[in-house]
Amino acid sequence: QLKLVNPSQYRFEHLVTQMKWRLQEGRGEAVYQIGVEDNGLLVGLSEEEMRASLKTLRRMAEKVGADITVLREREVDYDSDVPRKITEVLVRKVPDNQQFLDLRVAVLGNVDSGKSTLLGVLTQGELDNGRGRARLNLFRHLHEIQSGRTSSISFEILGFNSKGEVVNYSDSRTAEEICESSSKMITFIDLAGHHKYLKTTIFGLTSYCPDFAMLVVSANTGIAGTTREHLGLAMALKVPFFIVISKVDLCSKATVERTVKQLERILKQPGCNKLPLLVNSDDDAVTAAQQFAQSPNITPIFTLSSVSGENLDLLKVFLNILPPLTNSKEQEELMQQLTEFQVDEIYTVPEVGTVVGGTLSSGICREGENLVVGPTDDGKFLRLKVCSIQRNRSACRVLRAGQAATLALGPFDRSLLRKGMVMVSPEMNPTICSVFEAEIVLLFHATTFRKGFQVTVHVGNVRQTAIVEKIHGKDKLRTGEKAVVRFRFIKHPEYLKIGAKLLFREGVTKGIGHVTDLQAITTKENGVEESLGPGQLSF
Numbered sequence: 001q002l003k004l005v006n007p008s009q010y011r012f013e014h015l016v017t018q019m020k021w022r023l024q025e026g027r028g029e030a031v032y033q034i035g036v037e038d039n040g041l042l043v044g045l046s047e048e049e050m051r052a053s054l055k056t057l058r059r060m061a062e063k064v065g066a067d068i069t070v071l072r073e074r075e076v077d078y079d080s081d082v083p084r085k086i087t088e089v090l091v092r093k094v095p096d097n098q099q100f101l102d103l104r105v106a107v108l109g110n111v112d113s114g115k116s117t118l119l120g121v122l123t124q125g126e127l128d129n130g131r132g133r134a135r136l137n138l139f140r141h142l143h144e145i146q147s148g149r150t151s152s153i154s155f156e157i158l159g160f161n162s163k164g165e166v167v168n169y170s171d172s173r174t175a176e177e178i179c180e181s182s183s184k185m186i187t188f189i190d191l192a193g194h195h196k197y198l199k200t201t202i203f204g205l206t207s208y209c210p211d212f213a214m215l216v217v218s219a220n221t222g223i224a225g226t227t228r229e230h231l232g233l234a235m236a237l238k239v240p241f242f243i244v245i246s247k248v249d250l251c252s253k254a255t256v257e258r259t260v261k262q263l264e265r266i267l268k269q270p271g272c273n274k275l276p277l278l279v280n281s282d283d284d285a286v287t288a289a290q291q292f293a294q295s296p297n298i299t300p301i302f303t304l305s306s307v308s309g310e311n312l313d314l315l316k317v318f319l320n321i322l323p324p325l326t327n328s329k330e331q332e333e334l335m336q337q338l339t340e341f342q343v344d345e346i347y348t349v350p351e352v353g354t355v356v357g358g359t360l361s362s363g364i365c366r367e368g369e370n371l372v373v374g375p376t377d378d379g380k381f382l383r384l385k386v387c388s389i390q391r392n393r394s395a396c397r398v399l400r401a402g403q404a405a406t407l408a409l410g411p412f413d414r415s416l417l418r419k420g421m422v423m424v425s426p427e428m429n430p431t432i433c434s435v436f437e438a439e440i441v442l443l444f445h446a447t448t449f450r451k452g453f454q455v456t457v458h459v460g461n462v463r464q465t466a467i468v469e470k471i472h473g474k475d476k477l478r479t480g481e482k483a484v485v486r487f488r489f490i491k492h493p494e495y496l497k498i499g500a501k502l503l504f505r506e507g508v509t510k511g512i513g514h515v516t517d518l519q520a521i522t523t524k525e526n527g528v529e530e531s532l533g534p535g536q537l538s539f
Contacts, residue, residue: 035086044076044084067162109216175393207461334401339363440513
């Protein structure tokens with residue numbers, strides 16, 4: 001917008017409608033640049049005009065129920081005696097019906113690079129003491145506290161209110177309070193860095209569908225251990241990532257610069273083709289967030305310390321402005337499809353019964369809805385009812401596509417469930433298969449890859465061992481070769497979709513690809529079984 005000085009009533013209504021539309025497109029967020037012409041010419045406004053324009057913008061925001069935050073101001077050299085400025089303003093709408101913006105960020109990096117500590121500092125609001133105090137609240141098991149290594153997947157939340165201020169546990173608040181007062185939530189998925197927990201890390205990346213990944217690299221060790229592997233995983237799954245270099249308080253400037261150069265070199269390699277962007281100021285952070293969402297080739301790099309707190313604010317500014325990947329139109333389309341919920345975790349909660357956690361990949365799920373879950377070991381689907389829904393630890397009536405939540409299933413028998421199942425609406429008639437074909441690229445293999453080879457296949461939330469039945473057009477595969485391969489699951493059938501991304505590994509063998517064809521077992525033969533009684537139902 002060039003300027004918004006004293007608009008007429010008609011023009012004001014027009015501007016408000018435009019703002020409403022922009023907020024809807026950006027799912028509750030929009031950035032306005034004031035003092036810029038429509039063709040992108042930086043004209044700038046005088047002090048007085050800028051004040052009046054911001055006042056108008058505030059009036060517009062109040063009208064649609066939003067808040068505005070000034071992100072940055074810049075002076076421009078324009079042929080005039082009066083100094084002229086451009087301002088960038090973030091408009092964020094207070095969410096209707098608890099519809100806060102939810103971004104999921106997976107946290108990757110080598111063991112001991114400071115992932116859990118950084119999350120502890122961001123979400124607890126106090127700095128670390130250098131001995132791992134900040135990460136204690138993130139650990140889920142006793143052995144993690146003793147060894148200081150994350151072995152499971154834990155979730156941490158960081159909220160931003162509509163003014164862009166951080167809402168976290170610093171006021172010793174509960175998760176429900178954070179959800180209530182935030183208009184944007186960032187869920188961090190803390191993954192394990194150690195090599196022996198790689199399967200857990202892959203599961204976290206494939207099944208929780210993160211929007212972004214944060215790769216944490218320690219400044220004093222540089223790129224070591226599983227860093228390259230995690231970088232490769234993020235690229236194979238096409239998750240846009242940004243990089244955080246931690247522990248800069250431990251080493252000299254030269255060491256930090258060496259680590260940055262090392263990263264830049266790797267990012268510019270032909271396999272990566274990324275454009276590194278080092279963030280040193282608030283301006284950089286704002287630019288990085290906007291560019292990062294528009295073009296996936298840009299990789300912002302932050303250098304910070306969880307002990308001294310250096311440059312932590314830049315990361316917060318970046319996370320605050322980071323827009324969601326999908327716009328509202330794509331989400332609307334997903335919501336109109338039939339319900340499909342991926343089961344990632346299963347718990348038993350006293351007085352509630354069986355609870356499943358996961359992501360709703362399409363459709364809408366309401367409390368009290370009847371769904372079917374499967375496939376069981378013999379390929380059947382069982383009926384169940386959703387008793388209640390919780391999202392980010394606070395109750396929620398309706399779950400929309402793309403959101404993660406936990407569903408309580410009441411007295412449903414836990415032993416019938418396993419990770420990798422799906423809950424779908426009964427009319428979906430889901431396709432399940434034991435045999436499927438995929439186009440794969442073999443990334444690394446010690447000898448040759450041939451028929452009869454067993455690998456662990458990850459597709460979304462499905463994780464199972466499969467046997468290679470046939471390699472089309474070839475007898476064997478070597479590192480770097482492409483082929484269409486037929487796999488057969490060894491234990492039970494799974495629910496897969498054509499086009500789903502696939503990762504497989506066995507020892508040092510690794511490969512990526514996508515599912516091209518399924519040999520479906522029709523559900524008509526299987527029927528739907530009542531989990532309560534023996535009555536058989538067929539559609």
